[in-house]
Each structure stands twice: as structure tokens, then as C-alpha cells.
Amino acid sequence: MADDNGGSAGPTSKFGQCCEELKEAIAGEDFEPMINVGEDGILYMAVGLIELEDDEPGMVDHPVFFCPFCGTKVQDAEVVRAQITSEGELPQ
Numbered sequence: 001m002a003d004d005n006g007g008s009a010g011p012t013s014k015f016g017q018c019c020e021e022l023k024e025a026i027a028g029e030d031f032e033p034m035i036n037v038g039e040d041g042i043l044y045m046a047v048g049l050i051e052l053e054d055d056e057p058g059m060v061d062h063p064v065f066f067c068p069f070c071g072t073k074v075q076d077a078e079v080v081r082a083q084i085t086s087e088g089e090l091p092q
């Protein structure tokens with residue numbers, strides 16, 4: 001795959017700059033991405049499905065601190081933790 005730094009792919013998120021794999025995984029153009037950036041700007045990865053009371057299964061998300069493809073640190077665990085805690089959405 002050729003490097004093209006001059007492309008106009010629109011506003012790139014702060015994630016996906018370490019490798020094409022992560023970039024494509026987040027973009028999810030041809031599939032439903034299991035990795036996505038939340039409204040809080042945190043990168044999450046779905047680690048599984050959970051059965052809910054209603055029909056559709058829910059995704060269990062977990063913040064990603066290192067790129068699962070190349071191992072680059074993509075966000076700081078302490079920053080993420082502080083942000084999640086401040087929003088009061090930390091389960092348990």
C-alpha cells in the first residue's frame with residue numbers, strides 16, 4: 001500500500017495515524033467497525049456482545065490504550081480514566 005500523505009481524506013481523527021490497519025478499522029467503510037471513537041473522544045474497542053432485555057444485543061466497549069495492530073500507544077490510560085470518571089459513566 002502506497003503512502004499518500006497528500007490525500008484529502010477529510011478531518012482525520014487523532015487515532016489511526018500510527019498505521020493503516022487502525023485507520024481503516026476506525027473508518028469502517030466496508031463493515032461495521034468494532035473500534036470507534038466515542039463522543040468523549042476516547043477510542044473504544046468492542047470486546048464482546050452482551051444480551052440485553054430487549055431484542056438487540058449490546059456491545060461491550062473497552063477503552064483502547066495501545067493500537068491492537070502495531071502496538072503504538074494511542075492514548076494515555078490515566079487521561080482516559082480521569083475523563084470517564086469525570087463523566088460518571090464508569091461501570092462499577
Ligand SMILES: [Zn+2]
Binds near residue numbers: 018020021069
Ligand atoms: Zn497502529
